[in-house]
Amino acid sequence: MFIRQLEYMVALARERHFVRAAQSCSVSQPALSEGIRKLEKELDVPLIRRGNKFEGLTAEGQELVLWARKILADRDAMNDEIGAMRTGVRGQLRFGSIPTASIAVSLLNAPFCDSHPLARVQVVSNLTSDDVVARLRSYEIDAGITYIQDPVPDEFRVFPLYRERYVLLTATDAGSPPAVSATWTQAAALPLCLLAPSMQGRRRLDDIFAEVGISPEPRLETDSVASLFAHVTTGSWATVVPAAWLHAFGVPANLHAVPLVGPERCVPVGLLTLARDPTPILVRALASVVESTDLTFLEHLPDEHKR
Template sequence: MLFRQLEYLVALARERHFARAAQSCHVSQPALSEAIRKLEDELDVPLVRRGRKYEGLTPEGERIVVWAQRIIADRDALRDEVGALRSGLNGRLRIGSIPTASGAVSLLTGPFCTAHPLVTVDVLTDLQSVDVFRLLQNFEIDAGITYLHKELPEGVQTLPLYEERYVLLTTVAEGLTHRRSATWADASRLPLCLLTGSMQGRRVLDEVFASVGLTPSPRIETDSVGALFAHVRTGQWASVVPQAWLHVFGVPHGMQALPLVDPSAAVPVGLVWSAREPGSVMARALVEVARHEDLATTLDRLPDAR
């Protein structure tokens, strides 16, 4: 059995298409298919349901791909560990983040890259919380950044980073110019642009609105925090955005950002990684950096007024 055969099986399970799996592994489709056939012969079980096109993995294949993911992850972790012992950390750190927290990721990647100059970093930011945990489980990322206010899956360690607070983002023409804060009721009366209902960041907002007997009715929904800022800039819309994003954009000219009160909602956001031992040396290094970076204090200093 070769690592290459396991990598091909994992790629096929991920891509669900022979040609795309071969392309992701930088081999020809016949080479990938033949390697998987040889793995089936060696294990003496069918792994792939074959028809005129890919039809999925067999029940045996579903189990074997889990082992393959673990074996490949352990191999990569071993290589990283040996490399770190020999010449310092060297390789690739993979981080997955929910969109609302992606603006704060740079507060970790910056000091991480300074501490480990031989490491490159991949950041995925268009993930729902379930995606973060799925990618962790499948060893496709080393660590994730997500909400910590719900029950978390087993086998995950966490490190709180900051509390997500919210501001009402409007143009200065909205009539709230002389206010130092706004209520969620104020926000509900404005023409709103919010994140889409499928995103956990939006569900958090809906829960806060519901806690005071309100239901927001946004005219525009988007999966991008940047798009929220862009729509508010037009002067037609207002939005509720995480205060952490003011660290990225500031308060653009002509806009105001008012802290939302009644209630003053705060949702914990943190780093998550696999509890398996010895685990990813990249994750351990990121956690060590995160323990020394006070993201909460940094984000609390962001502008929260006009």
């Protein structure tokens, strides 16, 4: 019963609504509320700030949720480990990533699922770097792909994957871009279509433009990668994207892609997991795939690494 009560608290912290939390736990709202009241009585502390509706967790409730997530993650890891001894690797791997690394996630998940057909994968691919770290710490994901720039705390294990490099996509008849490369200054002079300023990928581009003293004025902004490519393929706009994206979307026939230089910038991208002991079997299985998979070709234009 204690584990079930912890599940109620985690669900309530996530949903911030009693009915939705109960539905996610497949119980009635009164049953969820009664379970939490029993937990409060057992611990002799209030866990929820009550009113006519859910008003948040108390400080004690917030602390309990942190412990609850770890306890439930360890419970799941134990079940997966024991189950693997009988039937092979199974369970659900929770994978998070920054948006620009979605192609890397797919390239790791394919061999992972091929090797472990009983395992399932849940992917959240619209996280910031801070989100990846926070969700790992709160045991909401098992592994995350993010930028690796600052020294990584000892609580994490790091698997380097590739370096994110940037390319200019422009219509083949829009000016005369260099055949081999283009500068950031040249890119800023084109009619640009970029991601919205609130998005992490756009902020990274703005920082690089600022290094060369330029503040681009895009003619069109969007919060969708699919929308970005859809607009650029019309030939009316140019854009700046990570080279890795082109391995997923390709280079449309009417567009020309060249690396951006002056300055040439690259950011290390890697996989993070918690340095848990013992390491959950699903994380060990993913680590094995990572260590045998070379993703450095994502640093280059499609087919360029074969030349």
